[in-house]
Amino acid sequence: MTALTSVSGFPRIGSNRELKKVIEGYWKGAKTLDDVRTTAKQLRAEHWKLQQEAGIDLIPSNDFSYYDQMLDTAILLGAVPARYQRLGFDQPEDTLFAIGRGYQGDKGDVTALPMKKWFTTNYHYIVPEIESSTQIHLASTKPFDEFNEAKALGIITKPVLIGPYTFLKLARDPQAEELEFDRGLINDIASVYAQVLGKFGELGAQWVQFDEPYLVLDKEDGDVELFKSLYAKILPARGGKVKLLLNTYFGHIADIYETVNLLGFDGIGLDLIEGKDENLAAVDKYGVADGTTIFAGVVNGRNIWRNDYAVSLGVIDALRTKTDNIAVSTACSLLHVPFSTEGETGLEPQVLKHFAFAVEKLGELHDIAVLADQDDTARRDVKALADNQALFDGTRVTPDQAVAKRLAALTADDFVRQPARAERQKLQREALGLPLLPTTTIGSFPQTKEVRAERARLRKGEITREQYDEFIKQQIDECIKHQEQIGLDVLVHGEFERNDMVEYFGQHLNGFLFTKNAWVQSYGTRCVKPPIVWGDVSRAEPITVAWSAYAQSRTKHVMKGMLTGPVTILNWSWPREDVSHELQTQQLALAIRDEVLDLEKAGIKVIQIDEAALREKLPLRKSDWHKKYLDWAIPAFRLVHSAVKPTTQIHTHMCYSEFNDIIRDIDAMDADVISFEASRGDLVVLDAIHDANFETEAGPGVYDIHSPRIPSEAEIEHRIDEILAKMDVNKVWINPDCGLKTRGNAETWPSLEHMVAAAKAVRARLGK
Numbered sequence: 001m002t003a004l005t006s007v008s009g010f011p012r013i014g015s016n017r018e019l020k021k022v023i024e025g026y027w028k029g030a031k032t033l034d035d036v037r038t039t040a041k042q043l044r045a046e047h048w049k050l051q052q053e054a055g056i057d058l059i060p061s062n063d064f065s066y067y068d069q070m071l072d073t074a075i076l077l078g079a080v081p082a083r084y085q086r087l088g089f090d091q092p093e094d095t096l097f098a099i100g101r102g103y104q105g106d107k108g109d110v111t112a113l114p115m116k117k118w119f120t121t122n123y124h125y126i127v128p129e130i131e132s133s134t135q136i137h138l139a140s141t142k143p144f145d146e147f148n149e150a151k152a153l154g155i156i157t158k159p160v161l162i163g164p165y166t167f168l169k170l171a172r173d174p175q176a177e178e179l180e181f182d183r184g185l186i187n188d189i190a191s192v193y194a195q196v197l198g199k200f201g202e203l204g205a206q207w208v209q210f211d212e213p214y215l216v217l218d219k220e221d222g223d224v225e226l227f228k229s230l231y232a233k234i235l236p237a238r239g240g241k242v243k244l245l246l247n248t249y250f251g252h253i254a255d256i257y258e259t260v261n262l263l264g265f266d267g268i269g270l271d272l273i274e275g276k277d278e279n280l281a282a283v284d285k286y287g288v289a290d291g292t293t294i295f296a297g298v299v300n301g302r303n304i305w306r307n308d309y310a311v312s313l314g315v316i317d318a319l320r321t322k323t324d325n326i327a328v329s330t331a332c333s334l335l336h337v338p339f340s341t342e343g344e345t346g347l348e349p350q351v352l353k354h355f356a357f358a359v360e361k362l363g364e365l366h367d368i369a370v371l372a373d374q375d376d377t378a379r380r381d382v383k384a385l386a387d388n389q390a391l392f393d394g395t396r397v398t399p400d401q402a403v404a405k406r407l408a409a410l411t412a413d414d415f416v417r418q419p420a421r422a423e424r425q426k427l428q429r430e431a432l433g434l435p436l437l438p439t440t441t442i443g444s445f446p447q448t449k450e451v452r453a454e455r456a457r458l459r460k461g462e463i464t465r466e467q468y469d470e471f472i473k474q475q476i477d478e479c480i481k482h483q484e485q486i487g488l489d490v491l492v493h494g495e496f497e498r499n500d501m502v503e504y505f506g507q508h509l510n511g512f513l514f515t516k517n518a519w520v521q522s523y524g525t526r527c528v529k530p531p532i533v534w535g536d537v538s539r540a541e542p543i544t545v546a547w548s549a550y551a552q553s554r555t556k557h558v559m560k561g562m563l564t565g566p567v568t569i570l571n572w573s574w575p576r577e578d579v580s581h582e583l584q585t586q587q588l589a590l591a592i593r594d595e596v597l598d599l600e601k602a603g604i605k606v607i608q609i610d611e612a613a614l615r616e617k618l619p620l621r622k623s624d625w626h627k628k629y630l631d632w633a634i635p636a637f638r639l640v641h642s643a644v645k646p647t648t649q650i651h652t653h654m655c656y657s658e659f660n661d662i663i664r665d666i667d668a669m670d671a672d673v674i675s676f677e678a679s680r681g682d683l684v685v686l687d688a689i690h691d692a693n694f695e696t697e698a699g700p701g702v703y704d705i706h707s708p709r710i711p712s713e714a715e716i717e718h719r720i721d722e723i724l725a726k727m728d729v730n731k732v733w734i735n736p737d738c739g740l741k742t743r744g745n746a747e748t749w750p751s752l753e754h755m756v757a758a759a760k761a762v763r764a765r766l767g768k
């Protein structure tokens, strides 16, 4: 019998981002809630049928979400903060959207719940709040409704839920530093999950999947106990009717595998891509309990490349020495890959044959499962295996010798900027003549419908490049005029010419390929279309120089150049798998270094090199931080800027501020200034800045740009005071959290006006 095939989760946004379009249409008043529900139902049916046709045995349900699966879980558990319930919406979707994106209208004024990165992905989840008054209970029928919906189509799905351990570890108590896992909360949560299992048993589900990616992180005191107490209560609820798959991904669970194995789950999902060696070693050491099926995650849910069947079969053969109960699975949800390669007519067939998006990965699961049950001799006759092997024989691209030569010629000095930072900071203060507490922004200004529409017209050939450039220049002019009017100190051009901060750079570099439609959900309805690293990377032409030079020519103020750094370009692209990330990042670093030096030549005195994704891709296990990442990521950043003049001020930006543990590594980037997000946790980062004697000047964001809310001047002044209590006033910059591209002009300008006024008020109080 062929091994079972299982999919952890499927993209829900739709082959043509139908879900995004209908929901955004609803928000604008152009679509009704019925339209949203109808599209959602059609998408679910379409996705289930696609998987059925591909021969998948365990097809997920409840992987669909209007906004985010973590938010759905909070709603399922009754963890909806009172302020959203008080809005009193009739329709549950309206409450859900208010939690996800905030609400300002006749029913009230609430900010959204905060978002965070979903482990090391570019997907953001909503961070649930559990207040002491929260009564955890089974509060929604969504998972059951979707199961029944599929059942009515003749498909018995495998419902998927975020597991209780991961939910609790990611939730927070708004009134406390840390969520207290007291017995009551653990019992209440476990009891809801037990009810869910029982109910699925009654409805006729055969398998239910609980996702516990948090198990791949290092364990803190009490974590293993928490996990065991939760599941000791949940597992008996199977009642012999339904099987429970404990699914893990984004790494290995070697440190808890023995415990998990002893608990008697019906299935254990292991990531055999990112956690391959450690997970295989754990299975080898502790074996597999009788009655447990290993869900072998061999099909990568985070890349776009074809699976190497020989490697996957090698993994399955190794597992077979321990158990015959194996299901072939995706290593994580396919949420993180684009929908299908169909329609990517811009790519040569010779290139496209190397790609597998979500739909193509279904075929791979099926092929691997069929091959897994054959011996070596029989496998040799299978065409699918021979065709697959051919993809991995030989070299795909001709190496670029010039790039290799340039890298080989680098010396240790190329990674060190001279003179030392303290000396540079003095020289820059004199050269730039900025006031105390200088004000600036992170780079982008609102990417309005008008800006995007003009770019769409250029793409369709409806306007010429000259007309488009003229339009962008007008946008820059207006943006500069406004910035001057409100009195910002360091100006930006606004990034109007960019579709995205990574795709745009890829479009100007050799070695990249682009898709038409390979969108991946980033948060809510927002998607990204990462470019693909196909060959060796070098700069094809100056990328931003003309725009920055134009902008500088329009003002007497300092105009900040705006670049994306090498680590972020790689992390938000689809990287090659035939060469290391380190090498690809170095190639990118040289390309961006060329751009930095050209900007300097063009008279740009302040250059920001965004490394928004540097913190995000920090390995999940601390033991991997340095040897697997920081030891090459930080030097790559230094390579980008080491050759500039002492008076050229280098800024960097990170959207994520949880870098207390790597504060010295951030300082070792040797930037002159860093700006970063400053939501709730950041007071802690300010302590770290203080304690570590952080050398880099810093701009902890003084207001949250993810919300349309306009912060008052007093509020920002208070925030600046909080910052000054922890930092040397001579090293503080005043800026928002992140770029303003997703905001509207209506809220952007008053917010910035308040920010500048607050900075001036504090300066006046300090007598400066």
Ligand SMILES: CN1c2c(nc(N)[nH]c2=O)NC[C@@H]1CNc1ccc(C(=O)N[C@@H](CCC(=O)N[C@@H](CCC(=O)N[C@@H](CCC(=O)O)C(=O)O)C(=O)O)C(=O)O)cc1
Residues within 6 Å of the ligand: 122, 447, 449, 452, 453, 455, 456, 498, 499, 500, 501, 502, 503, 522, 523, 525, 526, 527, 528, 529, 572, 612, 655, 742
């Ligand atoms: C800073 N962030 C970024 C991340 N990752 C990136 N790669 N880029 C980032 O900026 N990660 C963390 C954060 C938060 N994440 C995001 C992600 C996505 C957006 C966003 O605004 N996305 C847009 C799409 C952006 C884009 O590529 N726009 C194109 C047009 C694309 C399009 O839909 N075109 C239409 C036609 C145009 C029209 O008429 O409107 C079409 O093809 O049908 C462009 O500008 O040219 C989104 O809408 O999802 C923000 C933060």
Ligand SMILES: N[C@@H](CCS)C(=O)O
Residues within 6 Å of the ligand: 442, 443, 444, 445, 501, 562, 610, 612, 653, 655, 738, 739, 740, 741
């Ligand atoms: N310069 C970019 C950084 C975003 S992380 C922007 O302002 O949008």
Ligand SMILES: [Zn+2]
Residues within 6 Å of the ligand: 442, 612, 653, 654, 655, 737, 738, 739
């Ligand atoms: Zn940012």
